[in-house]
Amino acid sequence: MVAVVNRDKCMYCGACTSVCPKLALELLETRIKVYADKCIDCGLCVKACPVGAIRLEERK
Ligand code: SF4
Ligand code: SF4
Numbered sequence: 001m002v003a004v005v006n007r008d009k010c011m012y013c014g015a016c017t018s019v020c021p022k023l024a025l026e027l028l029e030t031r032i033k034v035y036a037d038k039c040i041d042c043g044l045c046v047k048a049c050p051v052g053a054i055r056l057e058e059r060k
Contacts, residue, residue, distance in 0.1 A: 001041040001056040005032045009053035016045035016054055 003024065005016075010032060017025045017032065024038035025045060036059070046054045 002036045002039045002059050003034050003041075003045050003054055004057045005034060006053045006055070007031055009051050010049075011051060011053075013050065015048045015050060019044045019048040 003016075005025075012027060012030075012032070014027045017027045021042065021044065022038045022040055024035045024040075026033040026035070041056060043056060046056060
């Protein structure tokens with residue numbers, strides 16, 4: 001599984017980037033970039049997001 005950000009819901013608060021233990025999320029100017037190769041499927045970002053904008057999806 002890998003973290004996926006819903007860009008329509010995300011409000012760029014940065015909460016997810018702060019909790020990620022692998023630095024797999026980066027707050028850019030207009031979106032959150034996910035480094036899928038770094039994500040370890042821990043789910044911390046999903047719990048940290050105040051608006052439910054992150055989910056874990058099967059890797060393609
Ligand atoms: S699931 Fe864990 S490792 Fe992956 S992006 Fe979220 S906090 Fe980081
Ligand atoms: S915690 Fe949720 S709303 Fe905040 S930047 Fe991350 S994905 Fe966006």
